[in-house]
Amino acid sequence: MSLSVIIAHQLVNGLVLGSFYALVALGYTMIFGVIKLLNFAHGDLYMVGGFVGFLALSAISGVVGSGWGGIFLAMLLSMIGVGCLGVLIERIAYHPMLHAPRLSILITALAVSLVLQNAVLALTGGQYTAFHTDLGFGGIHLGPIFISYNQMVLVATAAGLMVALEFFVTHTQYGRAMRAVAIDHDMCRLMGIDVSAIIGVTFFVGTALAAAAGTMAGAYYGSLWYFMGFLIGLKAFTAAVIGGIGSIPGAMLGGLILGLLESFGTQIPGIGSAWKDVFAFAVLILVLVLKPTGLLGKSEQERM
Amino acid sequence: MSENLLQLRGIGLAFAGHTVLQNVDFHVAPKAIVSLIGPNGAGKTSLFNCITGFYRPQRGSIVLDGAAMHALKPHAVTAAGIARTFQNLRLFREMTVLENVMSGMHCRTRSGAIGAILGLPSQRAEEREIAARAEECLRFVGLEEALWQRDATTLAYGHQRRLEIARALATRPKLLLLDEPAAGLNAGEKQDLIVLIRRIRDEAGIGVLLIEHDTGLVMQISERISVLDHGVMIAEGSVAEIQSNPRVIEAYLGQDDGEADFDL
Numbered sequence: 001m002s003l004s005v006i007i008a009h010q011l012v013n014g015l016v017l018g019s020f021y022a023l024v025a026l027g028y029t030m031i032f033g034v035i036k037l038l039n040f041a042h043g044d045l046y047m048v049g050g051f052v053g054f055l056a057l058s059a060i061s062g063v064v065g066s067g068w069g070g071i072f073l074a075m076l077l078s079m080i081g082v083g084c085l086g087v088l089i090e091r092i093a094y095h096p097m098l099h100a101p102r103l104s105i106l107i108t109a110l111a112v113s114l115v116l117q118n119a120v121l122a123l124t125g126g127q128y129t130a131f132h133t134d135l136g137f138g139g140i141h142l143g144p145i146f147i148s149y150n151q152m153v154l155v156a157t158a159a160g161l162m163v164a165l166e167f168f169v170t171h172t173q174y175g176r177a178m179r180a181v182a183i184d185h186d187m188c189r190l191m192g193i194d195v196s197a198i199i200g201v202t203f204f205v206g207t208a209l210a211a212a213a214g215t216m217a218g219a220y221y222g223s224l225w226y227f228m229g230f231l232i233g234l235k236a237f238t239a240a241v242i243g244g245i246g247s248i249p250g251a252m253l254g255g256l257i258l259g260l261l262e263s264f265g266t267q268i269p270g271i272g273s274a275w276k277d278v279f280a281f282a283v284l285i286l287v288l289v290l291k292p293t294g295l296l297g298k299s300e301q302e303r304m
Numbered sequence: 305m306s307e308n309l310l311q312l313r314g315i316g317l318a319f320a321g322h323t324v325l326q327n328v329d330f331h332v333a334p335k336a337i338v339s340l341i342g343p344n345g346a347g348k349t350s351l352f353n354c355i356t357g358f359y360r361p362q363r364g365s366i367v368l369d370g371a372a373m374h375a376l377k378p379h380a381v382t383a384a385g386i387a388r389t390f391q392n393l394r395l396f397r398e399m400t401v402l403e404n405v406m407s408g409m410h411c412r413t414r415s416g417a418i419g420a421i422l423g424l425p426s427q428r429a430e431e432r433e434i435a436a437r438a439e440e441c442l443r444f445v446g447l448e449e450a451l452w453q454r455d456a457t458t459l460a461y462g463h464q465r466r467l468e469i470a471r472a473l474a475t476r477p478k479l480l481l482l483d484e485p486a487a488g489l490n491a492g493e494k495q496d497l498i499v500l501i502r503r504i505r506d507e508a509g510i511g512v513l514l515i516e517h518d519t520g521l522v523m524q525i526s527e528r529i530s531v532l533d534h535g536v537m538i539a540e541g542s543v544a545e546i547q548s549n550p551r552v553i554e555a556y557l558g559q560d561d562g563e564a565d566f567d568l
Contacts, residue, residue, distance in 0.1 A: 171431060173406070173413045180396050180407045187394045190356060192382030192411025192475050298398065 008145040010263040016151050016220070018259020019158035023213035024236035025243070025251040026165065027206030033182035033246045034202045035098060037105050041089065041112035042210055043233015045082055047226065048116055049211025050218035051124075053078035054131050057219075066134045068153050075157075075215040079208035086207025087200050095196070113233075120226040128225050131218040154216055161212055162252055165205070169248060178202050182246065231277070238284040244297020253295060258283065309334045309369060309511045310355070310386075310479055316363030317350060317535075324350045325361065325535045332479060332528075337505055337512045339522045342532035343555060348515045349391075351532065352481055356388055357381035369478055383411040385478035389468040391487055391515075395456040401467055402452040405438040408474035441470040444508070445500060462493045469500065473508065480504060482514040486521050494518070498525050523547070531555065 024046050031039045057066055057074035064070040093112050097105040139148035169175035180188050181198045188195050217232075218224045239258045243250025258280055265279035266272065287294065310332040317325040325347050332338045340348050353359040355366060357378040366373040373381050387408075396404050413430060442452060445466040451459060456467060465485065472480055482501070486494050498521065504510050516522050522529065529546045531539040533555040539546055546552055 172427065173410055173431070173434065176399070176403055176407045177410050179399060179403075183396045183398070184394060186358070186378075187390075187396070188407075189358070189378035190382055190388055191408045191471065192379050193407070194377075194379045 002144075005144045006267060007264075008142075010267055011260070012145075012147055012151055014260035014263035015155050015256070016259070017263060018256035019155050020213045020217050020232065020255075021235055021239045021258050022252045022255025023158055023161065023209045024232055025239035025255045026162070026248065027210045028236050029240040029243070029245055029248060029251040030178070030202050030206040032240070033248075034178065034199050035094065035105075036102070037094065037109060038237065040106070040109040040233065041116060042206075043229035043231070043236065044113045044116035045086060045089075045207050045229070046210040046214040046217075046232055046236075047120065047224070047229030048085065049078050049082045049207075049214030050131075050224045050228065051120060051129070051214075052081050052211065053215025054129065054218055054224055056081075057131075057133075057215075066132065068135065068150075071133060071135075071215065071219045072157070075212050078211045078215045082211035082214075083204040083208035086203040090200060090203040095199075117226055117229070124226055126226060128223045131222050131224055133219050133222070135219065150220060154220055157216065158213070161209060165209070165248070168205070174198070174201055235280055238280055241284060241294055242287050244294025247294065247296045247298075250294055250296035257295075307334070308332065309336070310513070311367045312351075312355070312364065313367075314364035315351070315354060315361045315366070317347075317354060317359060317361045323535055325354070328364070328532070328535070328537050330530055330537060330540075332511050332513050335505055335509055335511055336527050337501060337525055338514070338528045338530065339526040340513060340515050340530050340532060341517075341519070341522060345534075346532040347535040348532055349483065350535075352388060352483060352515065355381075355481065356386060379411065382475050382477075385476070386481065387472035387475045387477035387479075388481035389465075389472050389483060389485060391484040393461075393464050393468060395464060395467060395471070397455070397457045399456055400453050401442065401447065401456050401459065402435070402438055404456045404467060405441050405471050405474045406434050408441075408471040409434050409437060409476075412474075412476055438470075438474055441473045442467075444473065444503070445470040446496075461488060462490075465489065465493075465497075466500070469504075473504070473510075477510055479511045479513060482512065482516075484516055485514060486516055486518045494521055497521075501525055 024042065028039060028042050031037060031042070053074045056077040057070055060073060061070050064073055089112055093108050094105060097108050135150050137148065139146055139151070169179060177188065177193045177198045178201065180191070180193060181195055181202075185195050188198070235258060236255070239254035240251050241254070242257055243252070243254025261283055262276045262280055266276050308331040312328060312330040315325050315328040315330070328351065330351070340351065342348055350359060354361045355373070357373065357376050357380070361374060364374070368384055368386060371384055373384060373386070376384065396407060399407070413434065439452070447463060447466055447470065451463065456464065459467060469482070469485070486497055489497060501512055501514075502525070505512055523543050526543055529541065529543060530537060531546060531549070531552050538551045538555060539549045541549065
């Protein structure tokens with residue numbers, strides 16, 4: 001294969017991977033924005049989202065089939081269900097800790113992560129669950145380059161979700177309130193904004209995006225596992241930091257950059273795919289050293 | 305007394321045994337401009353925080369237009385009709401001027417979160433309504449259209465102060481609390497502020513309560529003045545009554561920092 005074909009293929013692979021990272025990173029960064037919590041359970045909600053999407057598809061595939069239409073519907077159901085789970089977790093586990101020292105709530109997040117993982121472990125017996133779909137293997141050939149329809153649908157869906165999020169955040173009262181809550185809780189209260197309701201909305205939206213990614217990843221890779229959220233949680237965290245944690249465009253950009261870096265990284269001679277995680281976290285360390293605020297992050301500054 | 309816009313009775317506030325406010329009675333008549341003055345540390349800002357629901361006084365009642373405020377959360381107090389600005393500017397940075405004002409209208413919107421997520425037509429219509437109302441507030445305080453899409457914190461200081469007032473007005477208050485609105489303004493800007501405060505009362509029909517150290521401004525604009533000292537309301541009256549009140553003079557002369565130059 002010529003170099004340009006390899007580059008084109010890795011570009012597509014990187015976009016697919018980057019879409020998953022970006023969707024999960026968005027929730028990470030939004031939740032960090034409103035309550036300054038690194039929600040370590042976020043990757044596990046992606047995993048739960050995959051399983052809920054799988055169950056939803058099993059329930060409805062008799063009627064709608066298990067092509068992209070069925071998967072899309074299952075994804076929506078998973079987003080709603082897991083979104084509500086995210087709100088529930090916030091109310092039960094995080095809300096009582098909001099005024100406790102930062103470390104307490106961080107440890108709570110780790111505990112939530114363990115609870116979710118072990119609940120799914122208990123339910124599945126730790127086995128891989130096959131995610132059966134009727135997705136074809138079709139695609140288009142652009143000369144020597146092959147792009148599958150699945151890859152295109154996946155990237156387009158992720159892009160659609162991100163455009164919808166961008167609209168929500170910039171053109172609706174709730175989106176604006178979410179950004180305002182990320183800046184100043186007390187001022188929001190004085191503007192008549194119910195801060196704890198907005199935190200709830202943020203958890204719903206952020207978790208729903210992770211669930212969408214989980215369902216799509218399950219359908220795309222064809223399997224689910226109770227531990228599948230761990231690594232992507234760390235990767236999404238990395239993506240959020242690369243983009244600038246707290247910044248929504250930053251999370252999108254960071255996700256795509258990380259996806260592309262990983263897929264191209266595996267092509268560097270001497271660095272096989274076994275090294276791609278090393279590559280991702282090396283980038284994290286580099287960003288933290290060179291630009292700790294991330295690509296689109298702004299440094300916190302106190303004004304008078 | 306019952307027809308007062310704001311009525312505080314017997315407010316008592318203490319932190320860890322330290323008394324901050326003691327049996328404070330206070331009122332603002334409808335469409336009045338009232339100043340709350342007193343030496344530093346007298347408890348003025350604490351009283352503001354009680355009115356806006358940030359502090360919950362241990363004793364007493366706060367009633368706005370017949371409705372009890374003292375058990376409400378801050379966002380509910382704002383929804384009931386009390387807005388405030390801050391001594392230190394607290395605009396939402398990284399948001400435009402227009403967005404800052406629009407965020408102040410959250411409690412006046414009807415579309416729920418689900419409508420917003422789905423982008424329902426009713427939500428979009430309301431979004432236009434909100435923008436129109438926000439523009440109206442910006443024009444009211446005299447911020448011209450060229451500034452609306454700028455990042456709020458890039459505005460000149462005097463403009464940022466006006467923006468804070470516009471954002472507070474967007475919550476559609478019955479009563480507006482201004483915490484040192486003249487701080488940092490030059491003489492010309494102070495005169496503009498006086499005109500603006502009068503228009504808020506006359507044109508929008510909103511009662512105004514201000515904390516202000518600039519005694520010249522206070523004397524010029526206030527219809528009634530209340531004086532707080534060491535957490536106790538020591539005087540209430542018209543400008544002339546306050547200027548000749550011996551307890552007030554004592555409270556101010558007893559203070560030895562630069563702000564004691566009470567202009568009598």
